Amino acid sequence: MISLEVELSGLKLKNPTVLASGFLGISGKLLKRVAKAGAGAVTTKSIGKEPRKGHPNPTVLEFDSWMMNAVGLSNPGYEKFKEEIPIAKQGRVPVIASIFAGNPEEFAFLAKEMEGAKADAIELNISCPNLAPGEKIGEVIGKDPDLSYEVVKAVKKSVNIPVITKLTPNVNDIKIIAEAVERAGTDIISAINTVGPGMIIDIETAKPVLANKFGGLSGPAIHPIAVKCVYDIYKTVKVPIIGIGGISHGKDAIEMVMAGASAVGIGTAIYYRGIDVFKKVCDEMTVFLETHGYSSLEEIRGLTHRD
16 A cells, blocks of 8 residues: 655645645635645745735746746735635645745744644745845845844744745755754755746847746746755755655656655646646656555655665
C-alpha cells in the first residue's frame, strides 16, 4: 500500500501537495474548494496589515510554458481576511496563512492575528518580486540574510504554530538565506517564489504589456531553477522543505522530492490542468512509486544526494 502522507514539523498532510500562495487563495470558499479537490494543504493569498489594491490590470500573462504576473500583493487586510480562515478550515486540511509586512514587528503582529483566527501555520512572504519602486517588503527583505533572520526570529517569538519562510530565487546564493532563517528558528522553508522580474513588450505599441511593466515568472519554465534551489537548500539545512516551481505532473513532484522536498507547492498548474491537478499529481506519483517498488515518499526523499 502506497502512502503519500507527510508531516512537516507537526503539520500533518494526507498528501504532499500544497496550494501555493497567490492562486485561488482569496476567500475561504475557494480554499475549501481546493481542499475538496485533493490538496493536502492550502495557502492563503499573502495578507498585509492594511487593505492593498495592488497593481492595475493587466496583471497576468499566460504562455505555453510559463506565466508572468504582477498582482502587487492586493488583499483586503488582515481584519477582514481573518473571517475567511474558519471557512477554509471546513475543507479539513491544514490552512497556511501567508503574510507580508515591512518590518519584524508587523510580521509578528500579523502572525499572531492569523494564529488567533485558527490558521494551522504561518507562511512569511519575504520573497515577492512585484513591488513598486522604493517599497521595503517582499524580496527586499528576503535578499538580506540579516533582515530575514530578524523577521523569522520575531514571528517565532509571537506564535506557537509552525512558521514557514518562503525564499526568493533572485539572490546570489539561496543557501545563505536558508541558513539565516534556520538559525532564526523557522520550522519549514518553502522555495521558490517567482523568478525575475521579467518583461514582455508589445512590439506594435513598443510598450510593456503588463501595467506594472514587469512581473514574476512561474510555471514549467522555472522548474529546473526551483529544483536546483531545493537541492541546494536540502544540503544546507535540516528543516523540511516545500518545493515550489513549475510542478504540473507527478514526475515534476517526484523530481522535487528526490532533490530534497518533503512536500510540493502547486499554483500555475491549476491554469493548465484544472483545479483537480492536486489529485492528478498524487495519482501520477503513486504510479511512479508502485512501478519502481517504493512504498512511501520517504524512500526517495533526497535520493539524488545519496552515494
